[in-house]
Amino acid sequence: xxxxxxxxxxxxxxxxxNVTFRCDPISEHNRLxxxxxxxxxxxxxxxxxxxxxxxxxxxxLSDRFSAERPKGSFSTLEIxxxxxxxxAMYLCASSLALxxxxxxxxxxxxxxxxx
Amino acid sequence: xxxxxxLGSHVSVSEGALVLLRCNYSSSVPPYLxxxxxxxxxxxxxxxxxxxxxxxxxxxxxxxxxxxxxETSFHLTKPSAHMSDAAEYFCAVNGGAPGTASKLTFGTxxxxxxxx
Numbered sequence: 001x002x003x004x005x006x007x008x009x010x011x012x013x014x015x016x017x018n019v020t021f022r023c024d025p026i027s028e029h030n031r032l033x034x035x036x037x038x039x040x041x042x043x044x045x046x047x048x049x050x051x052x053x054x055x056x057x058x059x060x061l062s063d064r065f066s067a068e069r070p071k072g073s074f075s076t077l078e079i080x081x082x083x084x085x086x087x088a089m090y091l092c093a094s095s096l097a098l099x100x101x102x103x104x105x106x107x108x109x110x111x112x113x114x115x
Numbered sequence: 116x117x118x119x120x121x122l123g124s125h126v127s128v129s130e131g132a133l134v135l136l137r138c139n140y141s142s143s144v145p146p147y148l149x150x151x152x153x154x155x156x157x158x159x160x161x162x163x164x165x166x167x168x169x170x171x172x173x174x175x176x177x178x179x180x181x182x183x184x185x186e187t188s189f190h191l192t193k194p195s196a197h198m199s200d201a202a203e204y205f206c207a208v209n210g211g212a213p214g215t216a217s218k219l220t221f222g223t224x225x226x227x228x229x230x231x
Contacts, residue, residue: 040224042222043159045220093219097217103161104161106158106159106160108158111156
């Protein structure tokens with residue numbers, strides 16, 4: 001068990017550019033979550049997948065954000081036309097949801113800075 | 116809807132002193148409660164969790180938390196602080212019914228400083 005990994009760890013981009021982040025969950029975990037954390041705040045839920053299906057999206061996830069989890073393994077989060085307000089830490093978590101006692105394990109995060 | 120409130124955005128203790136980080140929750144269903152720790156520029160590491168089994172929950176690194184339904188609290192404690200405990204601590208609640216989505220709702224965090 002190698003844990004949840006995220007790539008890249010840091011990303012600096014210019015306003016208006018597109019960026020894509022990748023998350024590799026713990027193998028055999030069926031759920032994958034994305035959260036966003038801004039400075040001085042706790043993480044906020046963005047979206048989650050059960051296997052390959054995206055089952056819930058937060059109101060925080062504007063139309064410029066899209067997430068995928070093809071084949072129910074790794075996931076990508078893309079932000080189009082980035083804005084300075086998108087600067088944050090993007091955290092991925094995975095879990096094995098069986099009988100309701102679900103524990104989410106987090107990756108190291110991708111820190112995005114939009115100039 | 117579920118929510119958590121962490122009282123005190125910054126807590127400073129001396130090395131060897133008791134650590135007490137406060138968390139109060141609000142949930143319309145029996146909650147699952149979690150404490151996570153975050154070191155600078157890193158992700159969140161699970162310290163401990165309450166899932167309705169025992170009200171006193173022991174976690175890693177000597178931390179423990181007690182679920183008190185009457186006070187809607189889940190405070191985190193450690194008898195003796197160590198310098199390595201300096202980090203940001205987040206309380207989170209997950210109130211989904213079994214088998215449903217279990218997104219976490221986090222508090223705003225408490226930064227623990229440990230001094231010599």
